[in-house]
Amino acid sequence: xxxxxxxxxxxxxxxxxxxxxxxxxxxxxxxxxxxxxxxxxxxxxxxxxxxxxxxxxxxxxxxxxxxxxxxxxxxxxxxxxxxxxxxxxxxxxxxxxxxxxxxxxxxxxxxxxxxxxxxxxxxxxxxxxxxxxxxxxxxxxxxxxxxxxxxxxxxxxxxxxxxxxxxxxxxxxxxxxxxxxxxxxxxxxxxxxxxxxxxxxxxxxxxxxxxxxxxxxxxxxxxxxxxxxxxxxxxxxxxxxx
Amino acid sequence: xxxxxxxxxxxxxxxxxxxxxxxxxxxxxxxxxxxxxxxxxxxxxxxxxxxxxxxxxxxxxxxxxxxxxxxxxxxxxxxxxxxxxxxxxxxxxxxxxxxxxxxxxxxxxxxxxxxxxxxxxxxxxxxxxxxxxxxxxxxxxxxxxxxxxxxxxxxxxxxxxxxxxxxxxxxxxxxxxxxxxxxxxxxxxxxxxxxxxxxxxxxxxxxxxxxxxxxxxx
Numbered sequence: 001x002x003x004x005x006x007x008x009x010x011x012x013x014x015x016x017x018x019x020x021x022x023x024x025x026x027x028x029x030x031x032x033x034x035x036x037x038x039x040x041x042x043x044x045x046x047x048x049x050x051x052x053x054x055x056x057x058x059x060x061x062x063x064x065x066x067x068x069x070x071x072x073x074x075x076x077x078x079x080x081x082x083x084x085x086x087x088x089x090x091x092x093x094x095x096x097x098x099x100x101x102x103x104x105x106x107x108x109x110x111x112x113x114x115x116x117x118x119x120x121x122x123x124x125x126x127x128x129x130x131x132x133x134x135x136x137x138x139x140x141x142x143x144x145x146x147x148x149x150x151x152x153x154x155x156x157x158x159x160x161x162x163x164x165x166x167x168x169x170x171x172x173x174x175x176x177x178x179x180x181x182x183x184x185x186x187x188x189x190x191x192x193x194x195x196x197x198x199x200x201x202x203x204x205x206x207x208x209x210x211x212x213x214x215x216x217x218x219x220x221x222x223x224x225x226x227x228x229x230x231x232x233x234x235x236x237x238x239x240x241x242x
Numbered sequence: 243x244x245x246x247x248x249x250x251x252x253x254x255x256x257x258x259x260x261x262x263x264x265x266x267x268x269x270x271x272x273x274x275x276x277x278x279x280x281x282x283x284x285x286x287x288x289x290x291x292x293x294x295x296x297x298x299x300x301x302x303x304x305x306x307x308x309x310x311x312x313x314x315x316x317x318x319x320x321x322x323x324x325x326x327x328x329x330x331x332x333x334x335x336x337x338x339x340x341x342x343x344x345x346x347x348x349x350x351x352x353x354x355x356x357x358x359x360x361x362x363x364x365x366x367x368x369x370x371x372x373x374x375x376x377x378x379x380x381x382x383x384x385x386x387x388x389x390x391x392x393x394x395x396x397x398x399x400x401x402x403x404x405x406x407x408x409x410x411x412x413x414x415x416x417x418x419x420x421x422x423x424x425x426x427x428x429x430x431x432x433x434x435x436x437x438x439x440x441x442x443x444x445x446x447x448x449x450x451x452x453x454x455x456x457x458x459x460x
Contacts, residue, residue, distance in 0.1 A: 132407055132410055135403075135406075135407045136407050138403060139400075139403045139404045139407060142400050142403055142404075143390065143391075143400065143404060146391070146394055146397070146400050147393070147394065152393070152457055152458065152460065155453075155454075155457040156390050156454055156457055156458070159390070159450050159453055159454050159457075160404065162450065163386065163408070163447065163450050164407070164408070167408045167410070167411065168407075170411045170439070171407070171410040171411055171414075174410065174411040174415060174435070175410075175414065177414065177418070177431075177432075177435070178414040178418060
């Protein structure tokens with residue numbers, strides 16, 4: 001089994017339709033178990049009270065927001081180097097999911113920040129770099145939408161993804177610098193995973209798995225939709241020619 | 243390549259609005275800011291570095307969509323692409339022409355606008371240095387955005403959505419350099435970072451722009 005086999009959309013459709021029910025089932029199980037365990041069967045943390053439970057949505061979505069961009073980078077590279085059509089469509093399909101994950105991370109962060117820090121928004125390096133990541137997602141999706149020819153669109157968004165990755169990373173560290181320059185030694189962001197005890201860690205782990213599976217499910221679904229849309233377009237074009 | 247540069251410069255000057263428009267826009271931004279935040283000198287002096295950088299960012303953005311659009315429409319971009327000069331070189335020259343017509347006037351005029359915003363005395367040299375170092379990166383990144391959107395009919399808004407996030411590091415270090423200069427703090431780190439970003443951008447991004455243009459001309 002190599003990824004090059006799946007450059008053939010028929011092959012991809014066949015395998016993905018076989019996989020999809022299983023992945024969907026696993027996603028539901030993981031999310032239901034993880035979230036219910038996390039929300040109702042964990043003690044309240046001493047410093048946080050019940051707000052600690054936001055962690056079960058916030059951390060997985062933030063993790064996915066970054067990883068989906070990395071996945072888009074890899075699939076864009078595969079498209080640019082080897083003309084792997086399904087790979088390009090997968091990158092297109094992943095972008096809105098990543099954007100929503102970024103948005104979820106930002107919103108749950110705001111909901112968490114309000115009781116803990118007393119503010120919905122703080123120009124903290126982490127928050128700011130997530131906002132910038134959100135902008136990159138928006139630009140990427142807008143470019144896909146704007147271009148008619150699918151191959152041109154795939155090429156241009158691929159190049160944008162490569163350049164954007166470098167600049168997203170650069171912004172991440174630049175923002176770090178900028179914030180320290182503004183207020184010295186602001187320690188608003190917490191190193192969440194290091195000082196967490198097992199009681200919280202296991203449900204969090206299941207939630208993380210659930211979000212990864214959720215992404216895989218949505219990605220398969222959306223890529224299938226994109227392939228079908230592409231087929232429809234080709235059919236329409238053929239009809240117009242005839 | 244030099245012929246291309248002089249052609250672009252001539253076009254920019256004779257078509258009108260090449261030098262003037264960006265500067266006029268910059269002036270308007272600087273004029274409007276006190277209306278927005280109030281005329282007190284203290285506040286203005288504090289936000290002046292950021293405003294001056296934002297102003298030059300936006301002024302630079304204004305003329306970006308014209309970098310390739312005209313050449314694309316009348317077909318001269320196809321000729322340039324098949325010319326013996328590599329497309330990367332063409333792109334670099336376009337960026338240079340854009341910088342000379344918008345970036346350089348901004349660098350020269352910025353101290354005057356600094357006066358309007360009550361910029362502190364120590365900051366003027368840093369203002370000029372930071373704009374001089376930073377604006378080339380803006381032009382080169384702008385040509386990348388212009389190259390991505392050259393085939394589109396209404397690419398202007400999309401162009402700004404694509405390009406502005408790429409400006410974040412330059413803006414951060416550029417404004418920080420002036421701020422530190424104004425407060426008499428050590429300026430070495432933002433200075434080096436700004437220069438490093440600009441040189442890296444000049445070295446690498448033209449390849450991406452040329453790739454985008456090749457795709458668009460296909």
